[in-house]
Each structure stands twice: as C-alpha cells, then as structure tokens.
Amino acid sequence: MTEPKIQLDRGDSRVTHATGLGGTIRAFFNRVKAGDLGSLPVVVGLAIIWSVFTALNPIFLSPNNLVNLLFDCSTVGIIALGIVCVLMLGEIDLSVGSMSGVGSAMVGVLWVGQGVPLPVAIGVALGLGALIGAAYATLRNRLGMPSFVSTLSGLLALLGLQLYMLGSTGSINLPYGSGFVNFGQLLMMPAWLSYALALVPGVVMVASGLRTNARRRAANLSAGSSGGLLLKAAITTAVLVAVVAYLNLGRGLPWMFGLFVGLVVVMDYALTRTQWGRSMKAVGGNAEAARRAGINVRRIYISAFMLCSMFAALGGVMSSARLASASQQAGTGDVNLNAIAAAVIGGTSLFGGRGSAWAALLGIIVIQSIANGLTLLNLSSSLRYMITGGVLAIAVIVDSLARQSRQSHGRA
Amino acid sequence: MAHRPTGRTPRGEVLLSLRGISKNFGAVSALTGIDLDVHAGEVVALVGDNGAGKSTLVKVLAGVHQPTSGTITFQGRPVTMASPSAALDLGIATVFQDLALCENLDVVANIFLGQELNPLRLDEVAMEVRAWTLLHELAARIPSVREPIASLSGGQRQTVAIARSLLMDPRIIMLDEPTAALGVAQTAEVLNLVERVREKGLGVIMISHNMEDVRAVADRIVVLRLGRNNGVFTPDASNQELVGAITGATDNAVSRREGRIQAGRAQAEDAL
Numbered sequence: 001m002t003e004p005k006i007q008l009d010r011g012d013s014r015v016t017h018a019t020g021l022g023g024t025i026r027a028f029f030n031r032v033k034a035g036d037l038g039s040l041p042v043v044v045g046l047a048i049i050w051s052v053f054t055a056l057n058p059i060f061l062s063p064n065n066l067v068n069l070l071f072d073c074s075t076v077g078i079i080a081l082g083i084v085c086v087l088m089l090g091e092i093d094l095s096v097g098s099m100s101g102v103g104s105a106m107v108g109v110l111w112v113g114q115g116v117p118l119p120v121a122i123g124v125a126l127g128l129g130a131l132i133g134a135a136y137a138t139l140r141n142r143l144g145m146p147s148f149v150s151t152l153s154g155l156l157a158l159l160g161l162q163l164y165m166l167g168s169t170g171s172i173n174l175p176y177g178s179g180f181v182n183f184g185q186l187l188m189m190p191a192w193l194s195y196a197l198a199l200v201p202g203v204v205m206v207a208s209g210l211r212t213n214a215r216r217r218a219a220n221l222s223a224g225s226s227g228g229l230l231l232k233a234a235i236t237t238a239v240l241v242a243v244v245a246y247l248n249l250g251r252g253l254p255w256m257f258g259l260f261v262g263l264v265v266v267m268d269y270a271l272t273r274t275q276w277g278r279s280m281k282a283v284g285g286n287a288e289a290a291r292r293a294g295i296n297v298r299r300i301y302i303s304a305f306m307l308c309s310m311f312a313a314l315g316g317v318m319s320s321a322r323l324a325s326a327s328q329q330a331g332t333g334d335v336n337l338n339a340i341a342a343a344v345i346g347g348t349s350l351f352g353g354r355g356s357a358w359a360a361l362l363g364i365i366v367i368q369s370i371a372n373g374l375t376l377l378n379l380s381s382s383l384r385y386m387i388t389g390g391v392l393a394i395a396v397i398v399d400s401l402a403r404q405s406r407q408s409h410g411r412a
Numbered sequence: 413m414a415h416r417p418t419g420r421t422p423r424g425e426v427l428l429s430l431r432g433i434s435k436n437f438g439a440v441s442a443l444t445g446i447d448l449d450v451h452a453g454e455v456v457a458l459v460g461d462n463g464a465g466k467s468t469l470v471k472v473l474a475g476v477h478q479p480t481s482g483t484i485t486f487q488g489r490p491v492t493m494a495s496p497s498a499a500l501d502l503g504i505a506t507v508f509q510d511l512a513l514c515e516n517l518d519v520v521a522n523i524f525l526g527q528e529l530n531p532l533r534l535d536e537v538a539m540e541v542r543a544w545t546l547l548h549e550l551a552a553r554i555p556s557v558r559e560p561i562a563s564l565s566g567g568q569r570q571t572v573a574i575a576r577s578l579l580m581d582p583r584i585i586m587l588d589e590p591t592a593a594l595g596v597a598q599t600a601e602v603l604n605l606v607e608r609v610r611e612k613g614l615g616v617i618m619i620s621h622n623m624e625d626v627r628a629v630a631d632r633i634v635v636l637r638l639g640r641n642n643g644v645f646t647p648d649a650s651n652q653e654l655v656g657a658i659t660g661a662t663d664n665a666v667s668r669r670e671g672r673i674q675a676g677r678a679q680a681e682d683a684l
Contacts, residue, residue: 008544009557215537221544275531278517282525285516292476292512293526293576294497353516407562 007222024228034409039347041398042362045391049366053373060373063250069365069372070253071185074260075100075319076335077364080342081260081267082311084360085304087343088271089284090352091147093136093305096312096339098158099129101331103316105165108172108326111180118180122317129313132158133306140305141298147305155336163328171327174320184321188252197258198244202237206230256318260361263311267357280304285353315339334385341388342367345395351403366391425487427452427584427615428473428504433482435468442468443639446482450584450615455606457630458619461658465639466619467509470588473617474506475499487583497526503583507590509619511573519543519557519564523576546575551601566593574605584615591625603629623654 032040053060079096086093103125110121136154139145166172174181189197206229213223247253271277282290283300291297319335320326344350345366346359370391374384428450435443443465450456458466471477473484475493484491486502493499499506513522520536520543529535529542543557552571554564561569570593577585587606591599606629609616620626626633626647633645635657643657652670 008541008548212537219537219541221537221540273534275528275534278521278528278534279526282514282517282521285514286512289512289514290525292474292496292506292508294495294500295526296497353514409563 008220010222024225034405039358039362041395042346042366045345046362046366046369049369049373053369053376057373057376060376063246063248065372065376067247067251067254069368070247070257071322072372073361073364073368074254074256075315075322076338076342076368077260077315077360078263078318079312079315079335079339080346080360080364081263081357082308082315083339083343084267084346084348084355084357085280085311086147086308087340087348087350088280088352088355089287089301089304090350091140091301091304092151092340092350093133093147093308093312094151094336094340095132095154095158096308096315097331097333097336098155098162099132099309099312099331100316100319100335101162101328102158102165103129103313104320104326104330105162105172105316106313106326107317107320108174109165112172112174112326122314125313125317126310129309129311130306133309134302136309137298137302137305141301159332162331166326166328171325171329174324174326176324180321181324183255184318185324187255189255189258191248191252194244194248194253195241197253198240199237201240202233205233205236209233256322259318264357264361267360271355271357276300276303281353284355312339333381334388337392338364338367338371338388341392341395344392344399347399349399349403350396351399425452426450426485427487429485430473431483431485433469433472433479433484435465435472435477436480441639443472443479445640446636447641448634450617452583452615453610453613454631455610455616455618455629457626457633458617458636459621459623459626459633459654459658460636460642463638464636464658466636467588468639469636470506470508470586470617470619473499473504473586474508475504500526500580500582503580504586505577505580505582505584506586507570507573507577507588509588509592511569513561513569513573515562516560518560519547519554519572522561522572523579525576527579542579543575546578547571549578550575550605567595567598570594570602571598574602578609582614584617585609586617586619588619589621590618591620591622599625623651 050061059065079100083093083096106125106128107118107121110116110124111118116124132154136147136150139150140147209224209229210226213226213229216223244253271280279290279295279300282293282295283297287297290300316331319330323330342363343355343359344363346356346361346363348355348359348363367388370388371384374387426449428448430446430448433443433446433448434441446465446469448456448469458469460466468477472479473493475496475498478492478494484493486504491502493502493504496506514525517525520539523543523546524539529538540557547554547557550571552568552575554568554571561572564572570590574587574590587602590602590606594602603625606616606618610629610631616629618626618630630647633647633649633654635642635645635654637658637660642660645654645657650670652667656667
C-alpha cells in the first residue's frame with residue numbers, strides 16, 4: 001500500500017491505533033476495562049437470566065413464549081424509548097405510566113365510547129402527550145422546577161384524569177376482531193418479510209461502512225478495515241437470521257415488535273446522526289457549554305419532554321390493543337418503573353449525556369424476560385416486584401461504578 | 413519582546429463600541445459606565461485585578477449576561493445580544509475561561525457544536541477534515557479528534573476551544589485568560605495565533621494576568637478597576653504605571669523596587 005503523505009488523523013506518534021482484526025478486539029477490551037461498558041453488561045445479564053429461567057422451566061425458551069415476550073416488550077419498550085430522551089438530558093419523567101394510562105383511556109373513550117375514527121383517537125392521545133410534555137419542559141425552563149417534582153405531580157394528576165375519563169364503569173373493552181386489537185395480539189409478519197428484514201441491517205452496515213471508508217480515504221483520513229466490517233456484518237446477519245428462523249418455528253415475528261424496532265431505529269438515527277441528537281448529548285453533558293455554543297437549550301428540553309410524553313401515550317395506546325381494553329389499571333403498578341429501569345439497564349446514564357435508543361430495546365428485553373420467567377414459575381407479583389427492583393438497583397450500581405471508572409480513565 | 417511603534421493608528425473602522433455599560437448583580441455593581449472601542453485589526457488587552465469585572469464584561473459581549481444599562485454598537489449599528497447565539501451570529505466569538513466544552517463529546521463534536529454541517533445527516537467526514545485543518549493551523553498537538561474531551565489535558569482543551577471560536581470566521585474574537593493553563597510552547601503558539609488573527613483584520617479582545625503576554629501582542633491595554641475604566645495604556649507603558657492603574661495604589665512592591673533601583677542609580681551617578 002502506498003501512502004502519499006501522513007494521514008490527517010495519524011500525525012501524532014503518541015497515540016496507538018487499532019489496526020486489523022486483532023487490534024479491534026484488543027481496543028474493545030481496553031474500552032471495557034476503562035468503564036466504557038456499552039451494552040456488554042446487558043448482554044451478559046440477559047444470558048444469565050435466560051439460562052436460569054430455561055433451567056427452571058424449559059417452556060421459557062420455546063418460540064411461542066418468546067413471541068409473547070416480544071409482544072409484551074413492545075408496549076413498555078416504546079415508553080422506555082421516551083425515557084431515554086429525558087435521561088439523556090439528565091432529567092427524568094416519572095409520569096410516563098400515568099401518561100400511558102391516559103393514552104389508552106383516550107382510545108377507549110373516543111374510539112369505542114364516542115365512535116371517533118381510530119386514527120383521530122390515537123392522534124388526540126399523542127397530541128395530549130405532546131401538550132403535557134411541553135408543560136413539564138416549560139415548568140422547568142421558566143420556573144426552574146425540577147423535572148423530578150413536576151412529573152411526580154403529573155403522575156398523580158394524569159392518574160386522576162385517567163380515572164375521570166373512564167368514569168364509573170372503570171374499563172372499556174375494545175372490540176375483538178378489529179384490526180387494532182389484532183395488531184396488538186395476533187398480527188405476524190409473513191415469514192419472507194421477516195427474513196428480508198433480518199438481512200437489512202447487515203447490508204446497510206456494509207454499504208454505509210464501505211462508503212464511509214471510501215470517503216475517509218478520499219479525504220486523507222484513516223479508514224477502518226473492510227475485513228472487520230464484513231465480519232461484524234456477517235455476525236449480525238447470522239444472529240438475526242437465526243433469531244427470526246427460531247421465532248418462525250412458532251407464530252413468527254409480531255408486527256407490533258416491528259413497529260417498536262422501527263421506532264428504535266428512527267430514534268437512533270435522530271440521536272446519533274442529526275444536529276438535534278448532537279445537541280441533546282451536549283445539553284446532557286454540559287448545559288451551560290451547550291448554551292454558549294448557541295444551542296437553544298430550552299427548545300432541546302421541550303423536544304425531549306414532548307417526545308417522552310408522546311412515546312408514553314403511544315405505548316399506552318399499544319397496551320390497550322395488547323389487552324383489548326382500556327382500564328383503570330392500565331399504566332399503573334410497575335409500568336412506570338419498568339420503563340425507567342429498561343432505559344437504565346440498557347445503558348442510558350442517569351447522570352445525562354450518555355445513552356442510545358438501543359438501550360430501550362435491550363433493557364426492556366431484560367425486564368420483560370424477568371417478568372415473563374417469574375410468571376412461568378407461578379411466582380406472585382409480590383416476588384416479581386422485589387426481583388425487578390433488585391435488578392434495577394444492580395443496573396444503577398453498574399452505571400455508577402462504570403461512571404467512576406470512566407472518570408479516572410478520562411473517558412467522561 | 414517584539415518592539416512596537418507607539419501611538420500606532422488602528423487600521424480599519426471601529427468594529428465594536430461600548431458606551432456606559434453597567435451590569436448589576438443584585439446590590440453588587442460588577443460594571444459601572446464602561447467605555448471600550450475595538451478596531452478591526454487591533455488587539456485590545458483587558459487587564460485588571462481579580463473582581464475588576466473583566467470576565468463579566470466578556471460575558472456581556474458574548475451575550476451570556478445582558479447589561480443593566482449602556483449601549484453596544486457593532487459595525488456602526490446599535491445591537492442587543494439576548495443570547496450567546498445572537499453574539500455568534502453578529503460575529504463575536506468567545507473563548508471562555510472555563511472553556512465551556514462538553515466533556516462527553518469528542519473534539520470534532522465540540523468544535524462544531526451548534527454549527528454542525530448538514531443538520532439532518534451529519535457530515536462526519538467533512539467535519540473531521542475541517543477540524544484537523546483548524547487544529548493544524550494552530551499547530552495543535554491533539555492526539556485524536558475522536559476521543560472525548562475528558563481525555564485531553566488542559567492545554568489541549570484550550571486549543572480545542574480556540575479552534576472552535578475560529579470556525580465561524582468571526583469579526584471579533586474574545587479570549588478570556590487564553591494562556592493561563594498553557595505550557596511555554598503552547599503560550600507562544602497562542603500568541604502567534606493572536607497575531608495571525610489580527611493580520612486577518614479581526615478585532616481581538618484578550619484578557620490576561622500575564623503582563624509579558626499582554627505586552628507581546630496588545631496594541632492597547634485597557635485597565636479595569638472595581639468595575640470602572642481606569643486608563644488606557646500603550647504596550648510600552650512601564651510596569652509601574654500598569655500595576656498602579658490595576659491596583660489603584662501608587663505604593664506597592666513594584667513601585668518600591670522601581671524606586672529602589674532609581675535611587676540606586678542616582679547614588680551611583682552621585683558617586684561618579
């Protein structure tokens with residue numbers, strides 16, 4: 001290989017650069033040692049949880065149980081996606097459970113009760129979510145009210161609204177057989193489509209990776225190795241195809257899970273590849289620095305809280321389809337904490353500035369696996385709450401320890 | 413130290429003009445009736461003791477604080493800077509003393525913070541190339557632009573902050589204690605950079621405690637004391653004059669030594 005001159009980013013001899021496959025793998029281990037854990041704790045935790053539950057009850061790993069698991073993941077997972085947005089800023093929204101309850105009640109009351117077309121009812125629920133989120137952000141921006149307090153009061157107020165909307169009956173059944181309920185309970189992707197979708201990430205990875213490498217070489221920057229890229233894509237594709245094949249042994253891949261993953265992909269793009277996402281991370285890392293760099297910090301807060309409440313409302317809408325009812329119980333109990341726990345377990349820092357949309361996906365699979373496994377073992381919800389609480393505590397401890405390690409290794 | 417002719421007439425028009433700027437924080441008047449002019453292609457050094465109001469004045473000009481009273485004229489037009497982005501849009505770039513970098517983001521992200529190329533599909537390659545170009549112009553020694561700021565030393569962070577301020581082709585650049593955290597070579601490099609910026613016809617406002625640095629590059633030295641103007645000096649003003657203006661006392665260690673030296677000389681002359 002002939003190099004006309006030193007690449008722009010390789011001028012400093014003090015820095016070691018990962019070269020080739022071995023270097024890439026070594027760099028990965030060094031990153032982990034420095035506390036940049038990424039999604040490693042989740043994957044390890046998930047492997048442990050699944051092994052334990054499978055050992056206790058082999059049904060856990062059956063294709064149809066996993067399909068059920070994916071259905072359950074989708075509703076709370078969508079809520080967790082919103083939580084990722086506010087955690088990224090170092091804020092919190094404690095009212096997402098109540099907001100999702102209001103979302104599901106809105107669909108029940110407007111669609112079944114008043115005969116409003118379903119899309120309009122969903123639109124109203126999302127609109128209300130946007131409004132509530134904007135209200136939290138405004139309280140924070142204008143009055144300096146900590147989001148912890150404003151959303152805690154929102155939790156109670158929205159729960160009241162949900163109870164008021166459902167009135168004396170307490171619950172509204174959604175019609176079985178309607179497309180909406182089918183979407184939440186039955187609708188599977190055709191096998192060919194699920195396989196095709198399983199191939200997409202690998203193809204996109206290779207295509208965009210090769211394009212980026214070519215552009216970097218053209219701009220006289222160092223580029224990653226094509227071998228490593230192909231290997232990564234091949235592993236990803238193999239894993240995804242295996243998962244899809246296994247699920248297709250049962251009922252298949254739920255459309256609702258597809259919707260959830262689609263939202264995750266969109267949010268991941270928005271958070272990592274757009275100016276908005278960059279600003280979110282900046283505000284979460286150092287709000288004053290972001291303000292001085294000319295970022296409209298207030299608008300960032302508004303966008304994050306609006307997104308969070310809208311995702312919460314959407315999650316509520318999806319859970320009403322899943323349960324075929326809008327009840328007073330929707331969004332109560334552990335929904336709130338499960339959503340927050342999922343985001344944190346997935347690797348979104350409570351301290352702001354770190355996180356990704358994939359955290360919601362990975363985290364919710366952990367949380368729902370625990371819930372699902374314990375249900376299969378016929379354990380009461382009392383025990384389930386205690387165990388989920390313990391897992392959340394462990395996740396936050398890992399987050400704190402990793403943060404300390406990052407600080408001492410200069411990785412922020 | 414470079415010798416500079418005295419009374420050098422600033423080239424170009426008045427870029428920035430402050431009249432009667434005051435800033436109160438509650439009962440405390442941080443600034444009272446400050447007047448300041450900055451011409452194109454001129455380095456104005458802002459010196460003063462701790463609490464003289466230098467950083468407050470910089471923050472007013474950067475749009476971080478709004479003045480309680482007074483007018484700011486920029487390129488002949490009266491302006492108000494309601495936010496940092498308003499100041500940036502006018503072409504006033506600031507390197508803050510606390511640098512204001514996001515430690516969780518890498519060097520490229522920090523340099524382009526708020527000014528990212530291609531907002532809906534970030535152009536990382538073009539941004540990285542531009543970042544390296546800016547850093548090479550400053551002869552900076554940054555190991556990697558893809559490491560988070562948290563892994564850089566103080567001097568490297570300073571360089572990143574200065575590179576960021578130059579990104580937008582500003583008309584005026586303000587440096588708040590730019591050399592305080594730097595080593596000898598880096599200090600010289602920053603001072604070279606200040607000269608280069610002046611030669612491009614930009615106005616530079618530099619705050620420093622280091623009189624050597626100030627004399628090396630400043631065209632005028634503006635002294636603040638307790639939030640008020642306390643004289644404008646040329647770089648060849650004596651240390652005694654400057655320290656007197658800064659501290660407000662004519663009797664201090666510098667003046668006493670100066671006195672001893674002169675007395676010694678007088679004695680020596682008498683003895684001859």
